[in-house]
Amino acid sequence: MKKYQNRQYAVLGLGIFGSTVAKTLSKYNAEVIAVDIDQKCVNRMADVVTQAMQCDITDIDQLRAAGIQDCDVAVVSMGNHLEQSVMAIINLKELGIPYIVAKAKNKRYMQIFSKIGANKVVRPEKEMAEQVAKGILGKNIIDIIDLDSEYSVVEIPAPKEWTGKTLIDLNLRRKYGINVIGIRNHVTGDLNVCPEPECTIEKDDHIVLIADGDAINKFDNMID
Numbered sequence: 001m002k003k004y005q006n007r008q009y010a011v012l013g014l015g016i017f018g019s020t021v022a023k024t025l026s027k028y029n030a031e032v033i034a035v036d037i038d039q040k041c042v043n044r045m046a047d048v049v050t051q052a053m054q055c056d057i058t059d060i061d062q063l064r065a066a067g068i069q070d071c072d073v074a075v076v077s078m079g080n081h082l083e084q085s086v087m088a089i090i091n092l093k094e095l096g097i098p099y100i101v102a103k104a105k106n107k108r109y110m111q112i113f114s115k116i117g118a119n120k121v122v123r124p125e126k127e128m129a130e131q132v133a134k135g136i137l138g139k140n141i142i143d144i145i146d147l148d149s150e151y152s153v154v155e156i157p158a159p160k161e162w163t164g165k166t167l168i169d170l171n172l173r174r175k176y177g178i179n180v181i182g183i184r185n186h187v188t189g190d191l192n193v194c195p196e197p198e199c200t201i202e203k204d205d206h207i208v209l210i211a212d213g214d215a216i217n218k219f220d221n222m223i224d
Contacts, residue, residue, distance in 0.1 A: 008033065010066075010074040010097070011049075012057045012088050014041035017103055017124055018077030022049050035066055058087040060094060069095040076102040076118070082109060086116060093117045140220050142206060150212045155184070156220070158205045168197045177215040182208035 007030065011022040014036040022034045026049050034045045035055035045052045055062045057078075068074065074097045076088045085102060092100050093116075102118040104110040110121045143155040162170060172178050183192045186204035201207070211219070 007031070007073065008071040010035070010068045010071040011077060012074060013077035014038070014045055015077060018075065019045060021075050021077060033067055033071060057091070058084055060091040063091055063095060068092070068097070071097060073099045073101065076100065078103070080105050082112070085113065089113060089116050089118050147210070151210060152213065152216060153181070153208065153210050154216055155206050155208045158201050158207050162201045163203045164200060166198050166200050167195065176219045178209045178211035178219060180207055180209050184208065
């Protein structure tokens with residue numbers, strides 16, 4: 001598995017959200033510095049990340065001692081604690097971190113974090129709830145990611161009648177207004193990104209496609 005171009009990541013706060021971010025980054029061989037004020041949380045991540053340290057994220061000197069200033073991306077994951085998150089973001093800006101992601105618990109927090117310098121603010125609970133709702137609205141949709149207000153990336157099981165046919169045979173763009181951007185192998189789970197037109201769909205494969213909402217709904221309703 002490739003290393004992500006020697007980029008360094010910092011995760012501040014090791015609750016469920018922060019720990020999951022840190023574990024996922026580490027899974028892809030990224031260099032991760034994970035910090036938390038709670039030594040138990042730090043111990044839990046010690047064997048997972050590059051470096052885990054007990055640290056008060058509101059104290060810029062402690063962040064500097066942990067080497068956070070050398071990171072390219074920092075994730076502030078204590079979205080329920082306004083003062084701590086604000087101080088953490090201010091400290092990260094002071095340390096010159098190029099890209100800061102912050103977790104927020106509500107819209108007001110999102111506005112505050114963006115205003116003081118966070119490059120990206122997320123509300124995991126809200127976003128996951130919306131994604132779950134959209135997923136269960138479609139009878140065949142396995143996963144859905146919104147790109148903007150119109151277009152989404154959707155993963156669906158390949159209809160039985162597609163088995164053994166190529167993308168050229170199916171001509172999905174002309175028939176349904178959808179573009180196939182990937183095919184997930186049913187055995188290995190590997191995703192073939194940007195498959196060739198001559199690529200043949202096998203039984204139980206998943207199709208990853210991009211289309212607008214109307215095209216996705218029409219297509220979803222056509223599949224048995």
